[in-house]
Amino acid sequence: MTPPPARRRRAGTNGAVPAHTLPRRGAVRRAQAITTYGVGSLIAVDHESFVVSGLDEADKNWSTDESRRIHERRLARLLDVDYFRLPPASDDTSRDGLRVRRFPLMHSCPECNELQRHRDFNPPPGQSVCRTCGVDLVPSRFVVACEAGHLGEFPYWQWVHRSTDRGASTAGRCGGKLRLRSSGRTSSLRSILVSCTCGQAPEVSMEGSFRRNALKDLGLTCRGTRPWLGTSAPAQECGLPLRTLQRGSSAVWQPVLKSALSIPPWSDGRADPLAEHWDRLRNLNGRAEIEGVLKFLFPDGSPIPVHEVMALLDAEHEEDPHDEDAPTFDHRYRALRNKEYERLRSGNDESEHSHDEQFVCETPPGDQSMLGPLGVTGPMLVKKLREVRALKAFTRLADPESTTESKEMPLSESPLRWLPAMEVRGEGVFLRLDEDRLGTWEKATAVAARIKRMRAAHQRVLEQRASDPSRLVPSPATPRMVLLHTLAHVLINEWSLEAGYPAASLRERLYAADDMAGVLIYTATSDSAGSLGGLVAQGEPELLDRTVRSAVRRAEWCSSDPLCMETEVSGTGGTNLAACHACVMLPETSCEHNNILLDRALLVGTPDDPHLGFFASVLSR
Structure with a gap:
């Protein structure tokens, strides 16, 4: 029998093969494509289930008009990529969106009770x-x-x-x-x-x-x-x-998110045209070589002067971890946080910069000495900030904060020079704790004993989940870290009541190390709760003093007490002590550590030892 002729696809305009039209299935917000429905996650649409596809074909599928590039050099360098891209728009006028594949393939029929692969039911096309x-x-x-x-x-x-x-x-x-x-x-x-x-x-x-x-x-x-x-x-x-x-x-799916604040000298956007060339420029020596390469890359003229390029390269070298021979990802991420902490402390006055400046941090007016009895110092009003939050990878079964890098699943089969990300523009309040008072408090025997229990429990969780013991991540639990973490939670809860912000629209950013003791609370969404000035106003000394006192007094009592305060095991694997959803826990999107390493007893003390709390003097008045 003569075989039939080969099927020929219809040609489009000018003989081109028409683009393959895929059926639409639901819609998600851009932020959800990073935090909830990222690559590898399962998404339910009506009565169907799909898995979000990898990014191997995204360069061809994602339209540059609907999925523009965004730049944040400090984060790009940390994640070893050139740039980031917003997930494609998903509305009635968009030409494309996130690609998905049907999963799981096993389906059942509620009428005939058959359980088999979807295709074996022989459904009509598109149904x-x-x-x-x-x-x-x-x-x-x-x-x-x-x-x-x-x-x-x-x-x-x-x-x-x-x-x-x-x-x-x-x-x-x-x-x-x-x-x-x-x-x-x-x-x-x-x-x-x-x-x-x-x-x-x-x-x-x-x-x-x-x-x-x-x-x-x-x-x-x-x-x-x-x-x-x-x-x-x-x-x-x-x-x-x-x-x-x-x-x-x-x-089934937990995102591994990494973020960075846009701080000077990278926060005015002038360096964005050089995003894909920084690795090459870093290897050059001297002004003459840099100038020659810029002339080659930009024959019509460099977008920024040579001296500014050299200043940016110097700023990059300042963030290099100098105390490590072979710095790991954690070392480099810590160096990134250190530089943010320095900038938040020093500030960046809006009047000294152009309108394009994306980071404005100013000292609040008023008498800051009233915060002294609280042990709080150095409040700053962050009137403008930009955060880029990138989806680095994802994990299953284990929380991202409790796993090693070896368990992270990449977003594509072949390496990419970019990652999906979202940017948040908002405002915030930064404050620090008095180092002298904090140092004395950290040395208390009762404080050290509680932290030792939490650190041991957290370390056990890390050891159970680590596939390679040689790459085990040490627990970050320290007295100042747990104190700052719990303080951030009670302040977010307080501002959700006093300033009208939903707790889920606020986010913490902790700076806890031997030479750092600060916390930034900022708007974490880009919607109407973003940057209207309400949060910045809470950083003025009089309001901040009242807020801290009210938050600490509110944390003194929980509706689950005395069980909550007296418990010796709380949270995942016993990584919390006096903390529950009735007192200090927050929505997961607001917390950097998935609601672990919390203990409000370090704020207010316990009935048996009221002086254990850092703010015990506030409650005694």
């Missing part, structure tokens, strides 16, 4: 319905993941046939079809029943499938599947234990 019954298909509620970041389908066949002598290698060879139904007796996993029509295995429930070793007992380990990268990413055997998860669980 997710059972061809036989005409009802909407239900994506599998369960998926499996490992701590290396891989994601896979729940092994229903092995789960049903676990009581037979069939091994995992014979999956699907019994000739039967899987079925899934709910008995309706309870809302627990015991009522979700899976069976096979082969008759060789009894109907089993999903009870026990979430046990830590449930899949290990079946002889199953991770196969290294990465569905967000599609067929271009062949599975590589991973071998780590698999965990069963609910499809909508927060443990």
Whole structure:
């Protein structure tokens, strides 16, 4: 038989092949593409479920008009990229958006109870319905993941046939079809029943499938599947234990976010045209070489003078970690924070700079000596700030703050010279604690004892989750870090009541080290709660004095006391002490450390030891 002629695609204008039109499925905000629905995450749209695709094809798919470049040299250097890009717009007029792939592929029909891959239901194009019954298909509620970041389908066949002598290698060879139904007796996993029509295995429930070793007992380990990268990413055997998860669980995807404030001399945007050339310029010696390269790169004239380029290079070298022979990512990130702390302390008056300046930090008017009895010093009004928040990678099963870099899953199969990011323009209040008073307080025996318990608990969590003990990250728990962290939380709660800001629209940025003791609280969203001046006004000495006193007094009592104050184990793995959702915990988007390493007893003391608190003198009056 003569084979049919090859199918030919219709040509577009001037003979060009028309662009492939993909169906639209829902919409997300740009910020959600970084914090909630980033690459590798699962997203539910109506009755369907998808995984957000990787960035390998994003350069071709994302329109430059709808996904413009943004620059923040200090953060780009830290993450070893040239620039960042906003996720594409997602509205009725946009030409493209985030690409997604259907996942999980296993679906069930609530009418005929069949459980099989989506394509085996033979649904009409663009729909997710059972061809036989005409009802909407239900994506599998369960998926499996490992701590290396891989994601896979729940092994229903092995789960049903676990009581037979069939091994995992014979999956699907019994000739039967899987079925899934709910008995309706309870809302627990015991009522979700899976069976096979082969008759060789009894109907089993999903009870026990979430046990830590449930899949290990079946002889199953991770196969290294990465569905967000599609067929271009062949599975590589991973071998780590698999965990069963609910499809909508927060443990399925956790973003690894890194951020930086735009501070002088990078905050006026003049250096942005040189974003892709800084690595080359750093390797040059002397003014003549730099001038020659600039003439080559910009024949029509450099966007900024040579002396400004040299000043920017000097500013870069100042952020290099000088005390480390081979600085790690943590060392470089700490150096970035140190420079921000210096700039927040010194300020940056708006009258001395152009209108394009994105960082304005001024000393508040009024008598700051009234803050002395509180142990608070150096308040600054951050009237303008710009933060760039980039999605570096993601993790599964483990919180990003409690994992090593080796467990971070990249956003693409091949390395990219850019990362998706969002920028926030807002305002904030910066304050510091008195170093002399803080140093005396840190040496107290009771303070050291509480911190030692928290640090030991946090270190155990880190050790349990570390795949490589040699790269174990030490716990950051210190007396001043926990104190500043808890203080930031109670101030955010206070300002959400007094200044009208929702707690989720405020964010903390901690500066805690041997030579740093400060906290910046700033607007963390770019919507109407962003930069209207209400937060900056709270930094004036009179208002700040009243706010700190009120926040400390409010933290003295919790509706869960005495249980909250007297507990010896709280939070994930016992990493908190006197802290719960009724007193100091915040929405996850507002906290840098996922609501761990908190203890309000360090602020207000305990009934047995009221002098334990840093602000005990405020409460005694």
